[in-house]
Amino acid sequence: MARPAQGNPPSRNEGAFPPPASVVLAASVSPRKGPHHGPPRHPSPQRRRRCHRPACGPAIGHAQTPAIRWRLTSSYPTSLDAIHGAGHVFARTVAELTEDRFQIRVFGPGEVVPALQALDAVQAGTVEACHTTSSFYIGKNPAFAFATGVPFGLNTRQQNAWMYEGGGIDLLNEVFRQYNAYSLPLGTTGAQMGGWFRKEIKTTEDLKGLKMRIAGLGGTVLQRVGGVPQQLAGGDIYPALERGTIDAVEWLGPYDDEKLGFNKVAPYYYYPAWWEGAANTSLVVNLEQWNALPKSYQAAIRVAAAEATHWMVARYDTRNPDALRRLLASGTQLRAFPREVMDACYREALALEQELAAKSPEYKKIHGNWAKARDDMRAWFRVAELSFDNYLAQASRR
Numbered sequence: 001m002a003r004p005a006q007g008n009p010p011s012r013n014e015g016a017f018p019p020p021a022s023v024v025l026a027a028s029v030s031p032r033k034g035p036h037h038g039p040p041r042h043p044s045p046q047r048r049r050r051c052h053r054p055a056c057g058p059a060i061g062h063a064q065t066p067a068i069r070w071r072l073t074s075s076y077p078t079s080l081d082a083i084h085g086a087g088h089v090f091a092r093t094v095a096e097l098t099e100d101r102f103q104i105r106v107f108g109p110g111e112v113v114p115a116l117q118a119l120d121a122v123q124a125g126t127v128e129a130c131h132t133t134s135s136f137y138i139g140k141n142p143a144f145a146f147a148t149g150v151p152f153g154l155n156t157r158q159q160n161a162w163m164y165e166g167g168g169i170d171l172l173n174e175v176f177r178q179y180n181a182y183s184l185p186l187g188t189t190g191a192q193m194g195g196w197f198r199k200e201i202k203t204t205e206d207l208k209g210l211k212m213r214i215a216g217l218g219g220t221v222l223q224r225v226g227g228v229p230q231q232l233a234g235g236d237i238y239p240a241l242e243r244g245t246i247d248a249v250e251w252l253g254p255y256d257d258e259k260l261g262f263n264k265v266a267p268y269y270y271y272p273a274w275w276e277g278a279a280n281t282s283l284v285v286n287l288e289q290w291n292a293l294p295k296s297y298q299a300a301i302r303v304a305a306a307e308a309t310h311w312m313v314a315r316y317d318t319r320n321p322d323a324l325r326r327l328l329a330s331g332t333q334l335r336a337f338p339r340e341v342m343d344a345c346y347r348e349a350l351a352l353e354q355e356l357a358a359k360s361p362e363y364k365k366i367h368g369n370w371a372k373a374r375d376d377m378r379a380w381f382r383v384a385e386l387s388f389d390n391y392l393a394q395a396s397r398r
Contacts, residue, residue, distance in 0.1 A: 065297065069103050076131070083256065086308040089311050090283065098297060113126060123286070142363045152346055159188065163280070168370070185282065192250070194271045198266050203340055203341070210222075211248070214249075249262060263332045285301070
């Protein structure tokens, strides 16, 4: 069977990567810890009064800021316009915020370094930055999993809240600093699908010996219930599934999975991805390069990364429904993981959390903070969010 053709980037009216603007969008951005939604369109009376002074002007100006060129390597296939495209949204937003003084060129996997070596390249200074999945690197430190998402962990809203307001970014950067790096969220996928299987999964016995492409701690949990996890870069998955080197694959969701052609090889499409109720992708910057940036450029990076994060999840949420309909129309068989399988994996995930906390000081420190935030937000979400969603799910079927 032929490998599916690589897709083209979307046209601009399809929500394509934004071109550099002809005007500065936020010349006077100041650093913030939380998500940034852009400068107000109309300055306050106080701001207008301050701007009467001759010294008042943009924080980013040619006389004060250098021209900088960076390279960013992406871990994601260039055919995937949402997850790979978020890197372009980020780079072009940085350029807009700095009047094109700060240019970041995005490279696909393999153009500079292989997809799964992105963090190593940043650490060594081969490139200034990368866009990657931090859980690819749990072999270096299991705490990296929290930057992406852990099995039976937070949903997208909760992950965002913990990262920006719960201390997640700061805690994770204590780990990234050990690898000469600084990191921020750059993209989120929403809850993912559980993957494509050649055979039905009816009990936990069906997982024994199953060779599955799955990354992060989800792979560790799968191994504990008898599966055989395989970590493969996005561009290597389809050939492995087609040849039978692996029996199952998880990647992301309908929009990407359709592009990658998994439905042509494996008929059963399972949900949910209990290992990724939310999955952040990460911007990782060489720490020396980060520290050398002017504060205004650091602020531009923070704003651009937040913008790209919102863009990515919006792109998936608006495109996954139609993609799923097309997959089902083509013969894909949608299946929910049996409760027995979910319960077995849940038990192993909780046990794994405790084991890793006992072995890794970094994991233990982050887990303590993360687990409290998880429990608090789950209690709150049961009151309003869950009851609202459950009612609509039932009422809309009537």
